[in-house]
Amino acid sequence: xxxxxxxxxxxxxxxxxxxxxxxxxxxxxxxxxxxxxxxxxxxxxxxxxxxxxxxxxxxxxxxxxxxxxxxxxxxxxxxxxxxxxxxxxxxxxxxxxxxxxxxxxxxxxxxxxxxx
Amino acid sequence: xxxxxxxxxxxxxxxxxxxxxxxxxxxxxxxxxxxxxxxxxxxxxxxxxxxxxxxxxxxxxxxxxxxxxxxxxxxxxxxxxxxxxxxxxxxxxxxxxxxxxxxxxxxxxxxxx
Numbered sequence: 001x002x003x004x005x006x007x008x009x010x011x012x013x014x015x016x017x018x019x020x021x022x023x024x025x026x027x028x029x030x031x032x033x034x035x036x037x038x039x040x041x042x043x044x045x046x047x048x049x050x051x052x053x054x055x056x057x058x059x060x061x062x063x064x065x066x067x068x069x070x071x072x073x074x075x076x077x078x079x080x081x082x083x084x085x086x087x088x089x090x091x092x093x094x095x096x097x098x099x100x101x102x103x104x105x106x107x108x109x110x111x112x113x114x115x116x
Numbered sequence: 117x118x119x120x121x122x123x124x125x126x127x128x129x130x131x132x133x134x135x136x137x138x139x140x141x142x143x144x145x146x147x148x149x150x151x152x153x154x155x156x157x158x159x160x161x162x163x164x165x166x167x168x169x170x171x172x173x174x175x176x177x178x179x180x181x182x183x184x185x186x187x188x189x190x191x192x193x194x195x196x197x198x199x200x201x202x203x204x205x206x207x208x209x210x211x212x213x214x215x216x217x218x219x220x221x222x223x224x225x226x227x228x229x
Contacts, residue, residue: 004158031215033216033217035217040221041221041222042204042219042220042221042222043159043204044219045216048214048215048216055213055214056214056216091158091159093159103146103147103149103164103208104149104161104164105161106161107151107158107160108158109157
């Protein structure tokens with residue numbers, strides 16, 4: 001399967017614990033996005049990477065959240081001191097920098113986080 | 117925050133009927149896209165319409181865009197049970213160098229066999 005993959009698919013954690021999610025984009029895609037989706041809502045933008053550079057962060061991304069893309073390939077999203085309000089589906093997407101499909105984003109299956 | 121609203125929030129139709137969903141947005145856009153999300157699965161890109169286009173077709177899908185009203189519609193013709201899903205419009209703001217997408221709240225479509 002050459003699509004976007006995310007691990008783990010589900011994560012249950014206790015409030016106050018740290019969690020880390022991983023996203024592996026489509027190999028030739030140099031743009032990578034993280035979104036968060038709560039029940040009954042559309043995804044909300046969190047952050048964007050072009051290659052290894054994090055170029056934009058949403059105001060939704062508090063200082064408890066950090067994202068990295070160390071070699072311009074896979075990315076990690078870490079949430080420190082989790083709160084119940086962090087419970088959501090975390091989606092990763094990737095896209096090409098150029099070409100006819102430049103604007104289309106390819107989404108992974110998501111990581112569902114439950115904070116108890 | 118969400119870019120826009122989708123209407124209706126939920127739609128139930130019989131297989132074979134057409135389904136129409138509407139989307140309104142707030143800012144000037146570069147393009148508008150529609151995505152489908154099945155229960156428990158990721159988002160799948162359906163169709164993209166650029167700001168200088170008014171209508172686009174792809175198979176059983178027809179999308180219209182009215183930039184003066186900041187609105188779009190998605191028509192699915194001859195619906196099938198497999199079309200049951202949530203449908204989201206997403207806009208890419210003009211002059212946004214990140215190409216990030218701003219999603220609506222979605223329309224949940226149920227196609228009854």
